[in-house]
Amino acid sequence: xxxxxxxxxxxxxxxxxxxxxxxxxxxxxxxxxxxxxxxxxxxxxxxxxxxxxxxxxxxxxxxxxxxxxxxxxxxxxxxxxxxxxxxxxxxxxxxxxxxxxxxxxxxxxxxxxxxxxxxxxxxxxxxxxxxxxxxxxxxxxxxxxxxxxxxxxxxxxxxxxxxxxxxxxxxxxxxxxxxxxxxxxxxxxxxxxxxxxxxxxxxxxxxxxxxxxxxxxxxxxxxxxxxxxxxxxxxxxxxxxxxxxxxxxxxxxxxxxxxxxxxxxxxxxxxxxxxxxxxxxxxxxxxx
Amino acid sequence: xxxxxxxxxxxxxxxxxxxxxxxxxxxxxxxxxxxxxxxxxxxxxxxxxxxxxxxxxxxxxxxxxxxxxxxxxxxxxxxxxxxxxxxxxxxxxxxxxxxxxxxxxxxxxxxxxxxxxxxxxxxxxxxxxxxxxxxxxxxxxxxxxxxxxxxxxxxxxxxxxxxxxxxxxxxxxxxxxxxxxxxxxxxxxxxxxxxxxxxxxxxxxxxxxxxxxxxxxxxxxxxxxxxxxxxxxxxxxxxxxxxxxxxxxxxxxxxxxxxxxxxxxxxxxxxxxxxxxxxxxxxxxxxxxxxxxxxxxxxxxxxxxxxxxxxxxxxxxxxxxxxxxxxxxxxxxxxxxxxxxxxxxxxxxxxxxxxxxxxxxxxx
Ligand SMILES: Cc1ncc(C[n+]2csc(CCOP(=O)(O)OP(=O)(O)O)c2C)c(N)n1
Ligand SMILES: [Mg+2]
Numbered sequence: 001x002x003x004x005x006x007x008x009x010x011x012x013x014x015x016x017x018x019x020x021x022x023x024x025x026x027x028x029x030x031x032x033x034x035x036x037x038x039x040x041x042x043x044x045x046x047x048x049x050x051x052x053x054x055x056x057x058x059x060x061x062x063x064x065x066x067x068x069x070x071x072x073x074x075x076x077x078x079x080x081x082x083x084x085x086x087x088x089x090x091x092x093x094x095x096x097x098x099x100x101x102x103x104x105x106x107x108x109x110x111x112x113x114x115x116x117x118x119x120x121x122x123x124x125x126x127x128x129x130x131x132x133x134x135x136x137x138x139x140x141x142x143x144x145x146x147x148x149x150x151x152x153x154x155x156x157x158x159x160x161x162x163x164x165x166x167x168x169x170x171x172x173x174x175x176x177x178x179x180x181x182x183x184x185x186x187x188x189x190x191x192x193x194x195x196x197x198x199x200x201x202x203x204x205x206x207x208x209x210x211x212x213x214x215x216x217x218x219x220x221x222x223x224x225x226x227x228x229x230x231x232x233x234x235x236x237x238x239x240x241x242x243x244x245x246x247x248x249x250x251x252x253x254x255x256x257x258x259x260x261x262x263x264x265x266x267x268x269x270x271x272x273x274x275x276x277x278x279x280x281x282x283x284x285x286x287x288x
Numbered sequence: 289x290x291x292x293x294x295x296x297x298x299x300x301x302x303x304x305x306x307x308x309x310x311x312x313x314x315x316x317x318x319x320x321x322x323x324x325x326x327x328x329x330x331x332x333x334x335x336x337x338x339x340x341x342x343x344x345x346x347x348x349x350x351x352x353x354x355x356x357x358x359x360x361x362x363x364x365x366x367x368x369x370x371x372x373x374x375x376x377x378x379x380x381x382x383x384x385x386x387x388x389x390x391x392x393x394x395x396x397x398x399x400x401x402x403x404x405x406x407x408x409x410x411x412x413x414x415x416x417x418x419x420x421x422x423x424x425x426x427x428x429x430x431x432x433x434x435x436x437x438x439x440x441x442x443x444x445x446x447x448x449x450x451x452x453x454x455x456x457x458x459x460x461x462x463x464x465x466x467x468x469x470x471x472x473x474x475x476x477x478x479x480x481x482x483x484x485x486x487x488x489x490x491x492x493x494x495x496x497x498x499x500x501x502x503x504x505x506x507x508x509x510x511x512x513x514x515x516x517x518x519x520x521x522x523x524x525x526x527x528x529x530x531x532x533x534x535x536x537x538x539x540x541x542x543x544x545x546x547x548x549x550x551x552x553x554x555x556x557x558x559x560x561x562x563x564x565x566x567x568x569x570x571x572x573x574x575x576x577x578x579x580x581x582x583x584x585x586x587x588x589x590x591x592x593x594x595x596x597x598x599x600x601x602x603x604x605x606x607x608x609x610x611x612x613x614x615x616x617x618x619x620x621x622x623x624x625x626x627x628x629x630x631x632x633x634x635x636x637x638x639x640x641x642x643x644x645x646x647x648x649x650x651x652x
Pocket of ligand 2: 183184187
């Protein structure tokens with residue numbers, strides 16, 4: 001067993017607070033992405049509050065694990081998690097997307113140097129993570145103290161560059177590389193299987209030579225177990241396909257691709273409360 | 289100017305505002321009704337790029353490519369080779385950004401007519417930030433042989449540009465691949481359906497007639513009794529010409545109006561086609577005024593400013609060379625903010641244009 005019941009509870013409560021922050025920051029910004037960030041809050045919490053080797057007070061710690069956010073549009077969850085973990089003041093989250101803010105609409109290292117990469121344009125994060133993993137292995141051989149994590153969207157996997165990077169990672173036997181796919185079944189124009197079918201996703205990665213783990217992305221125990229398993233795989237890169245519900249925690253947003261890139265409070269979307277009530281209702285659903 | 293039928297409300301604060309990309313969506317739909325060879329391909333941004341209007345009417349001629357812009361460009365090339373007329377859309381950063389080499393080789397080098405509509409160009413994209421603000425797209429498209437590059441100034445012109453691009457050269461259009469640059473935000477409607485649009489032709493959107501020019505001369509304290517009309521310029525000699533493209537044409541017009549009130553005669557040209565550039569028009573205003581100011585929501589390097597610099601330096605004799613000031617982005621990336629904040633931060637407001645005109649005149 002990797003985790004106690006009380007630890008699970010405290011991580012779940014932390015994830016809830018992060019979701020609340022996500023709603024606050026998007027409501028204030030009046031633009032930005034909601035579905036993906038809410039769906040990924042559990043995994044980010046597990047990573048930053050339990051699994052990652054890092055020091056929020058010393059972001060440039062040399063032996064830190066690296067996190068590459070390839071699906072940069074879900075940065076509200078990254079910023080909120082980093083703030084709750086102690087990297088940034090929580091009040092700063094309300095500057096998201098504003099002029100002069102460190103929290104750019106898509107992550108930019110020039111504004112926030114503690115980010116490992118800038119992102120937003122999809123499809124290039126896995127390659128950058130592969131580059132980091134290869135460099136790390138050159139420096140530390142097979143016994144590197146670091147892991148390189150990268151987050152990918154499922155729609156993002158439409159980009160061919162992912163598969164170029166996947167081949168290279170397998171060829172280079174990058175046991176220090178762990179990719180985490182947000183398998184939430186949505187992208188902008190609709191559901192992934194209508195836009196560009198990805199199934200069978202498990203088999204695709206397996207046939208590319210990766211160690212593949214498939215989990216419920218809202219189950220803290222499963223998340224922790226999956227990352228620990230990936231860490232033990234020695235001469236293969238690992239990918240964790242995390243099945244998530246986009247908009248998780250706010251019932252009117254759940255599973256709806258329309259909430260991919262819309263914040264609460266600015267548009268009338270069928271199935272949702274009136275614009276004016278969306279923020280209040282989201283916070284209520286999250287237990288505020 | 290009377291023959292170009294601009295919107296009479298351009299100088300009013302309540303001028304109608306429409307996103308330029310909307311004109312593209314409407315133009316594509318109209319063209320597709322007339323030409324059944326038109327097909328539409330999109331990379332997971334059907335509504336943002338306004339291709340949804342076409343998709344709704346012609347679902348069988350629409351192909352969803354997914355988030356895969358390189359595939360988008362080359363699949364379109366293949367379809368063109370079989371006689372289709374493909375329109376491809378994404379954000380400008382990703383098409384023609386991400387897929388530049390595919391556009392160069394499989395579309396332009398192959399000389400297949402594909403129409404590439406890049407939406408969300410310029411810093412006025414706003415809060416999404418620098419990764420999504422294409423400010424290099426004019427430069428990277430205009431250097432490709434066979435390519436035509438169009439930057440409409442408003443939604444009405446975008447509709448016309450789209451429809452004309454769909455026509456063959458014999459019909460008044462073009463047989464080359466075309467890049468049409470579109471913006472996300474609402475912007476003032478400058479033109480009307482009666483305003484002429486022709487690929488490769490600049491249009492004068494602001495100039496002084498004889499009466500206004502004489503008034504201006506009086507204001508400057510010049511005697512007008514001996515005033516002689518200049519035969520080259522069919523009348524009067526403007527002090528400066530502002531060459532603008534895209535939504536910033538509106539700021540250029542406001543600047544020209546303000547300058548006229550301040551006693552400076554400015555002419556404004558709408559440079560809707562960046563390639564082929566209307567060389568004749570550029571050289572003619574260069575000779576008339578001796579002072580040019582370019583205005584674009586794009587890097588100065590390689591954009592309209594670059595194109596005008598190349599044209600006047602290579603096209604005019606020593607002594608005829610105008611001074612040139614460029615309003616646009618100076619070698620920086622974009623960032624998050626409101627469109628207004630960013631237009632100010634990057635120096636593209638009406639007062640920035642007025643200041644550039646004053647710098648140009650001081651150097652004349
Ligand atoms: C190269 C590139 N093309 C297009 C886009 C626009 N875009 C942003 S998010 C997105 C959909 C991505 O789907 P997914 O990765 O599943 O993210 P989710 O909707 O689940 O958050 C698209 C097409 C982009 N950011 N980058
Ligand atoms: Mg998705």
